[in-house]
Amino acid sequence: xxxxxxxxxxxxxxxxxxxxxxxxxxxxxxxxxxxxxxxxxxxxxxxxxxxxxxxxxxxxxxxxxxxxxxxxxxxxxxxxxxxxxxxxxxxxxxxxxxxxxxxxxxxxxxxxx
Amino acid sequence: xxxxxxxxxxxxxxxxxxxxxxxxxxxxxxxxxxxxxxxxxxxxxxxxxxxxxxxxxxxxxxxxxxxxxxxxxxxxxxxxxxxxxxxxxxxxxxxxxxxxxxxxxxxxxxxxxxxxxxxxxxxxxxxxxxxxxxxxxxxxxxxxxxxxxxxxxxxxxxxxxxxxxxxxxxxxxxxxxxxxxxxxxxxxxxxxxxxxxxxxxxxxxxxxxxxxxxxxxxxxxxxxxxxxxxxxxxxxxxxxxxxxxxxxxxxxxxxxxxxxxxxxxxxxxxxxxxxxxxxxxxxxxxxxxxxxxxxxxxxxxxxxxxxxxxxxxxxxxxxxxxxxxxxxxxxxxxxxxxxxxxxxxxxxxxxxxxxxxxxxxxxxxxxxxxxxxxxxxxxxxxxxxxxxxxxxxxxxxxxxxxxxxxxxxxxxxxxxxxxxxxxxxxxxxxxxxx
Numbered sequence: 368x369x370x371x372x373x374x375x376x377x378x379x380x381x382x383x384x385x386x387x388x389x390x391x392x393x394x395x396x397x398x399x400x401x402x403x404x405x406x407x408x409x410x411x412x413x414x415x416x417x418x419x420x421x422x423x424x425x426x427x428x429x430x431x432x433x434x435x436x437x438x439x440x441x442x443x444x445x446x447x448x449x450x451x452x453x454x455x456x457x458x459x460x461x462x463x464x465x466x467x468x469x470x471x472x473x474x475x476x477x478x479x480x
Numbered sequence: 481x482x483x484x485x486x487x488x489x490x491x492x493x494x495x496x497x498x499x500x501x502x503x504x505x506x507x508x509x510x511x512x513x514x515x516x517x518x519x520x521x522x523x524x525x526x527x528x529x530x531x532x533x534x535x536x537x538x539x540x541x542x543x544x545x546x547x548x549x550x551x552x553x554x555x556x557x558x559x560x561x562x563x564x565x566x567x568x569x570x571x572x573x574x575x576x577x578x579x580x581x582x583x584x585x586x587x588x589x590x591x592x593x594x595x596x597x598x599x600x601x602x603x604x605x606x607x608x609x610x611x612x613x614x615x616x617x618x619x620x621x622x623x624x625x626x627x628x629x630x631x632x633x634x635x636x637x638x639x640x641x642x643x644x645x646x647x648x649x650x651x652x653x654x655x656x657x658x659x660x661x662x663x664x665x666x667x668x669x670x671x672x673x674x675x676x677x678x679x680x681x682x683x684x685x686x687x688x689x690x691x692x693x694x695x696x697x698x699x700x701x702x703x704x705x706x707x708x709x710x711x712x713x714x715x716x717x718x719x720x721x722x723x724x725x726x727x728x729x730x731x732x733x734x735x736x737x738x739x740x741x742x743x744x745x746x747x748x749x750x751x752x753x754x755x756x757x758x759x760x761x762x763x764x765x766x767x768x769x770x771x772x773x774x775x776x777x778x779x780x781x782x783x784x785x786x787x788x789x790x791x792x793x794x795x796x797x798x799x800x801x802x803x804x805x806x807x808x809x810x811x812x813x814x815x816x817x818x819x820x821x822x823x824x825x826x827x828x829x830x831x832x833x834x835x836x837x838x839x840x841x842x843x844x845x846x847x848x849x850x851x852x853x854x855x856x857x858x859x860x861x862x863x864x865x866x867x868x869x870x871x872x873x874x875x876x877x878x879x880x881x882x883x884x885x886x887x888x889x890x891x892x893x894x895x896x897x898x899x900x901x902x903x904x905x906x907x908x909x910x911x912x913x914x
Contacts, residue, residue: 377540377898378894378897378898378899379897381695381897424908450894
């Protein structure tokens with residue numbers, strides 16, 4: 368079992384969701400986060416005052432999957448989120464020790480899907 | 481415009497008003513009421529309409545909607561005092577009955593004395609600024625049709641062109657002493673034809689021509705609280721819109737005030753019932769939408785019907801608008817994002833025709849609807865509404881085409897996905913953490 372955490376551009380969320388649905392990954396958690404990468408954010412101007420290095424609004428996806436879904440999920444996120452421009456985001460994958468479905472108390476692989 | 485011509489005979493007929501001064505001297509009560517009404521109508525555009533529409537869009541577009549309403553106020557206000565008022569209302573015309581001339585440009589001769597033809601008990605300048613707020617809100621209503629996908633620059637070009645080519649001529653036809661529809665005998669108490677039919681038809685045209693929003697998966701309105709606040713403020717402002725159109729602090733204003741409130745209430749209740757029956761739950765958005773339908777539809781009739789007519793017009797408006805918004809729009813597949821046509825256009829048409837049926841001669845003598853045994857007013861209303869619909873349709877199509885060729889009306893797909901707040905204004909409505 369793996370945990371996939373991806374940071375993507377907010378405006379690509381619909382495309383990423385569609386790509387994930389198309390490979391039968393329907394269980395995702397989405398949150399709105401702030402952050403920036405190497406380009407240190409955009410410049411906004413408020414009443415003539417330039418503000419540099421603002422944190423950018425990003426979308427964070429958390430997806431728990433069984434091992435055979437890891438690569439398809441990564442490909443789907445890339446397909447939906449990649450524009451080739453700075454700020455497209457990152458995908459992180461880490462091991463997942465346990466998963467419990469609260470309603471049935473099932474554990475492990477069966478509880479993920 | 482009949483309501484204005486009527487003020488003199490009206491003052492003579494109604495004994496209560498007999499104490500008011502002779503024609504062409506200023507009545508301070510009337511002036512105070514019209515100035516307050518002017519502010520009430522201004523309030524309808526910003527913030528009321530901005531909040532009503534702004535709550536319904538995705539939050540990445542909320543500032544764009546508020547900006548469009550706000551800038552409509554500023555831009556049209558300037559155009560109006562410079563040349564718009566003169567073209568719409570001057571007694572002499574460039575083309576008899578169709579468009580005024582430049583005699584009152586920069587408000588030359590529009591001063592603190594009453595006009596000899598419009599609202600003879602208030603300063604001419606008061607009448608002018610009251611009319612300015614109608615000119616402001618009309619293009620702003622169309623914002624609902626192209627919400628979330630129009631370039632801001634093209635928006636400015638569109639409302640400027642539309643103001644000159646649709647709003648100003650139609651106002652001249654219906655409300656100026658020279659207008660051919662006014663001479664025909666069509667009535668429009670507070671702008672059902674001039675405001676709601678024109679804006680509604682333009683909304684339909686633009687919604688079809690600009691195309692659907694991409695990614696049209698139903699997204700919930702981002703802040704229904706705004707929408708409810710906006711709807712309530714519109715209801716509040718509408719008292720200035722309709723009761724102010726009596727152009728005096730008198731019984732006619734009081735009647736307009738009462739029937740406006742009655743129609744809005746009735747329409748709210750009917751929409752609520754429809755929601756409950758067909759969607760299982762009574763919704764806030766439905767109630768607010770019903771209220772606006774009721775307000776739009778009573779507008780042309782507010783000075784001619786009593787509470788009976790108001791209840792019927794309000795109820796019918798909700799029934800028909802509900803059908804248009806929930807069934808027809810989805811069947812035909814045009815994306816009138818915030819239902820500017822389905823609510824304002826359809827509501828305006830219902831009221832404009834309804835006045836021909838329900839006009840009660842005891843409210844304003846000489847205006848008799850079909851149920852009081854005279855079909856002539858109904859016929860006139862049909863002709864006026866028909867002509868205005870055709871004209872608005874044709875001219876809006878042309879304006880859209882030209883602007884699309886010159887500037888491009890619609891933003892590209894990526895811009896639309898990022899949202900108009902960041903792409904058009906480089907600002908956000910909300911922050912996440914800060």
